[in-house]
Amino acid sequence: MLRTKDNTKKRVDKKGKKTTTSNEIIRLEDVSKSYSTGAPALNGVNLQIKKGEFVFIVGDSGSGKSTLIKLLLRELTPTEGRITVNGTDVEKLKRRKVPKFRRNMGVVFQDFRLLKDRNVYENVAFAQRIIQVPTREIRKNVPSILSTVGLAGKYKAKPKQLSGGEQQRVALARALINKPPILLADEPTGNLDPKNSWDIMKLLEQINLNGTTVLVVTHNREIVNAMQKRVITMKKGVIVSDEEKGGYIDED
Amino acid sequence: MRISSFFYTLKQGVISIFRNKWFSLASIATISACLFLFGLFYAVIANFQNIVQTAEEGVSVTVFFDEGISEDRIVEIGNMIQKRTAVSKVVYVSADEAWNSFKDEYLGEYSDGFTENPLADSANYEIYLNDVSQQADLVTYLESIDGVREVNKSEVTANTLSGVNKLIGYVSVGIIAILLAVSVFLISNTVTIGISVRKEEIEIMKYIGATDFFVRAPFVVEGIIIGLFGSALPLVIIFFVYNNVVDYVATKFQILNSILQFLPVQTIFATLTPVSIAMGVGIGFIGSFITVRKHLRV
Numbered sequence: 001m002l003r004t005k006d007n008t009k010k011r012v013d014k015k016g017k018k019t020t021t022s023n024e025i026i027r028l029e030d031v032s033k034s035y036s037t038g039a040p041a042l043n044g045v046n047l048q049i050k051k052g053e054f055v056f057i058v059g060d061s062g063s064g065k066s067t068l069i070k071l072l073l074r075e076l077t078p079t080e081g082r083i084t085v086n087g088t089d090v091e092k093l094k095r096r097k098v099p100k101f102r103r104n105m106g107v108v109f110q111d112f113r114l115l116k117d118r119n120v121y122e123n124v125a126f127a128q129r130i131i132q133v134p135t136r137e138i139r140k141n142v143p144s145i146l147s148t149v150g151l152a153g154k155y156k157a158k159p160k161q162l163s164g165g166e167q168q169r170v171a172l173a174r175a176l177i178n179k180p181p182i183l184l185a186d187e188p189t190g191n192l193d194p195k196n197s198w199d200i201m202k203l204l205e206q207i208n209l210n211g212t213t214v215l216v217v218t219h220n221r222e223i224v225n226a227m228q229k230r231v232i233t234m235k236k237g238v239i240v241s242d243e244e245k246g247g248y249i250d251e252d
Numbered sequence: 253m254r255i256s257s258f259f260y261t262l263k264q265g266v267i268s269i270f271r272n273k274w275f276s277l278a279s280i281a282t283i284s285a286c287l288f289l290f291g292l293f294y295a296v297i298a299n300f301q302n303i304v305q306t307a308e309e310g311v312s313v314t315v316f317f318d319e320g321i322s323e324d325r326i327v328e329i330g331n332m333i334q335k336r337t338a339v340s341k342v343v344y345v346s347a348d349e350a351w352n353s354f355k356d357e358y359l360g361e362y363s364d365g366f367t368e369n370p371l372a373d374s375a376n377y378e379i380y381l382n383d384v385s386q387q388a389d390l391v392t393y394l395e396s397i398d399g400v401r402e403v404n405k406s407e408v409t410a411n412t413l414s415g416v417n418k419l420i421g422y423v424s425v426g427i428i429a430i431l432l433a434v435s436v437f438l439i440s441n442t443v444t445i446g447i448s449v450r451k452e453e454i455e456i457m458k459y460i461g462a463t464d465f466f467v468r469a470p471f472v473v474e475g476i477i478i479g480l481f482g483s484a485l486p487l488v489i490i491f492f493v494y495n496n497v498v499d500y501v502a503t504k505f506q507i508l509n510s511i512l513q514f515l516p517v518q519t520i521f522a523t524l525t526p527v528s529i530a531m532g533v534g535i536g537f538i539g540s541f542i543t544v545r546k547h548l549r550v
Contacts, residue, residue, distance in 0.1 A: 099466075100463075135260075
């Protein structure tokens, strides 16, 4: 029974692929991920995200959100299935090519992940250094992106001297400075108060309006409900709902 | 690699030495301690070997000829001996020379009574060897040569010296092995402690899309610089200590002066400096390279 169901799904996907590849930026086909112990973290997930979309991924802990992010970043590889990001088949990616692949995506984490010993300027500039942007240009680009996120005056500060909201803006500036086509935000507001959460969300929305595909993993119910974006709900490793202009689905 | 990236890497390497100053100091101290021991050991071994070598060079085999042998035959024998690979030098001592040197050495002014050379038959070849251990073979060969009356040798010296040489060889290998094992252990410990701080940093860099090379380069620069300091320090110490010790031994143990010929500090350092620096840089390079690799798989 289950198998036939899967097969039909696949066929639909393959059919759909032809018409949608051009504006599809992320595609998961029957993706499963199991760790050595316990139930699979992801179980036959199918997902397409188009260029320029703003998508929330919601779900409790253990729903497979984090695994999904790790798969997209190619920190993990799927046990089964196929993942395509911006035209790259993640499975076929050689280890050597992973860094270049990751530059497709700006990433923002719940815990900011800034380089603690470096000031705001250096943290943001770092993303440009790794793609070997000349220093001359970095000097122009960093202040410009810092003013976009509203931190123009704090470029000399160390992460420790900043509030959570400010640190997340630095992380956002770092994620955006190379103008990646995709922005992945893993619980970006998890450590922030409501006001800062909203500010960050507004920024993400702004970024999305400028053409970047934005994927936000969150469990901030208020924000999800208020923003009226596409909402993908996950539970125990499967997608249980996928709605345009959706809301946060409660348990039961 | 762009020029700006190169300087950025260098700068990051230097900055992170200062940023993690305790870790840097610990690493420098560890490398210094190991290379100090190595240097000390090298100085002692080099001197030992020098002493043995000097002694070896002094060991000679003397060949006397049959009575009434022709000059031509003596030259012929000389050529035959010279061809042997074990031989480094052959010196012809005529009967007169032998007498003169004997006179000077043992008789001094009492030699006036001799009108004729009492050592008329004592013309000989003094043969010096490359390798004392081959003395026995050479002696057998020499005794078989036609026209050779007698071969004088110092069995005891030769055996002792080649024994000492072997012993030094074994001891060197043993001590170097122990030193290397200890340094690897100490350094891997120090690096492991230091790296836990950096683990997060490396992870972040990898998430942003930095290549392994880009992440690793500043760490390797750091390791090399630490290695350089770690090797320079013991060199400086040994340089000053060496001369003092040599002077001290020379004045305190004057009896030993005839056998203890210390090498000048320049000779020791001609080898020790490049070897120590290479080891320091090597340890720093390998240490940082391997440790960072463990954390690059993100």
